[in-house]
Amino acid sequence: xxxxxxxxxxxxxxxxxxxxxxxxxxxxxxxxxxxxxxxxxxxxxxxxxxxxxxxxxxxxxxxxxxxxxxxxxxxxxxxxxxxxxxxxxxxxxxxxxxxxxxxxxxxxxxxxxxxxxxxxxxxxxxxxxxxxxxxxxxxxxxxxxxxxxxxxxxxxxxxxxxxxxxxxxxxxxxxxxxxxxxxxxxxxxxxxxxxxxxxxxxxxxxxxxxxxxxxxxxxxxxxxxxxxxxxxxxxxxxxxxxxxxxxxx
Numbered sequence: 001x002x003x004x005x006x007x008x009x010x011x012x013x014x015x016x017x018x019x020x021x022x023x024x025x026x027x028x029x030x031x032x033x034x035x036x037x038x039x040x041x042x043x044x045x046x047x048x049x050x051x052x053x054x055x056x057x058x059x060x061x062x063x064x065x066x067x068x069x070x071x072x073x074x075x076x077x078x079x080x081x082x083x084x085x086x087x088x089x090x091x092x093x094x095x096x097x098x099x100x101x102x103x104x105x106x107x108x109x110x111x112x113x114x115x116x117x118x119x120x121x122x123x124x125x126x127x128x129x130x131x132x133x134x135x136x137x138x139x140x141x142x143x144x145x146x147x148x149x150x151x152x153x154x155x156x157x158x159x160x161x162x163x164x165x166x167x168x169x170x171x172x173x174x175x176x177x178x179x180x181x182x183x184x185x186x187x188x189x190x191x192x193x194x195x196x197x198x199x200x201x202x203x204x205x206x207x208x209x210x211x212x213x214x215x216x217x218x219x220x221x222x223x224x225x226x227x228x229x230x231x232x233x234x235x236x237x238x239x240x241x242x243x244x245x246x247x248x249x
Contacts, residue, residue, distance in 0.1 A: 001178040001234045003197045010211040013230035014218075016040040017210035020063045020158040023079045024086035034079070041206040043161040046135050060159040061128060062091050067154040068120050068146060069111040080110035096125035120146025135160045149187050157209070161202040166209040167191040170216035177220060177237040 018037030026035040044059050062082065069078040084107040085091050090099055104118045111117055123145045131140060141152035149167075156162035165171075167190035175181035181193050198208060219229045226238035 001180055001231065001236075003175060003180040003194055004199075005234070006174065006178055006180060006231060007198070007208045007211060009230045010215050011207070014211060014214050017207060017214060019206055019210040020066065020154075021075070021079065022059060022062050023066075023083040024062055024091055025059075026083075041158075041203060041210050043158050043202045043206055045161040057132060058091065060132060061093060062086075063158050064124060064128065064155050065091065065096075065121060067151045067158075068124060069108060069117060070154075071113075071117070071146075071148075071151060073112040077110040077112060081108040081114075084108065084110070093125040093128040096121050117146070120144075135162065149191070153191070154209075157202055157206050163195070163200040163202045163205055165191050165194040165198065165205050167194060168209070168213075170220070171209070171212045174212055174216060174220050177224065178231055178235045 016037075016039055018032070018039055019041040021035040022031065023035040025031050026033050030038050032038055044056050044063065047053055047056065065085065066078055066082050069081045082091070085096075088107060090096055090104070090107065096104065101118055101122070104121065105114045108114045108117055108121070124147070127144055136155075138152050138156060141147050141155055142149070147155075153164040153166050157164040157166065167187050171194065172181070172185055172187075172190045175190060175194075176183040176185070180197075181190055185193070195205075198205060215230070219225050224237060224241070226232055226235070226241045229235070229238055232238040
């Protein structure tokens, strides 16, 4: 099953996902109570002339903070941590750099591994003003402590509108089960396959990532729920589960 067909089917099944969520703006600016856009996913993009320049900069930093906090945890916990930072006016680089480490750790506890992530946020915040003067390179982001390939690609795509596919564990799982990519691929291998197969458009790739995450949460779990899945009729794994003694991968 081709990856672009998978994305098309998921878009039909789930509708627009409205990523990246901004918990600090929940219920405002066209966002729902979770901070998701009431529309298709839309990267912020680099600075542009206009009165919303400061708001765009603030949104980019919040996305970067959220990407760090979402590492190895569910978005629910990361969202609570971002909202806690916002409630204490700690969603700016200067505020995070100046915050006491213990207080920072306490606020982001819902995101897990809070001691480590507090250090990562401090590192990100110290470097961010210079990085955000333009569009940072992937190498510059990867040089930061606590920023790996997935986090860097989230930042590049959702903050700056760079066409990057986020080849997270969900994308690799769905790709392998549907036959769009070999099983056992690493992050970079899956990213290259996806970027060759999908439109080189940041908004499309942002929505694709959000749709794959949604499908992995609802259906393509560690133990998949294949019956009535949007991909069932063309997915090799779903077909295997419908056979007697079929096994899932």
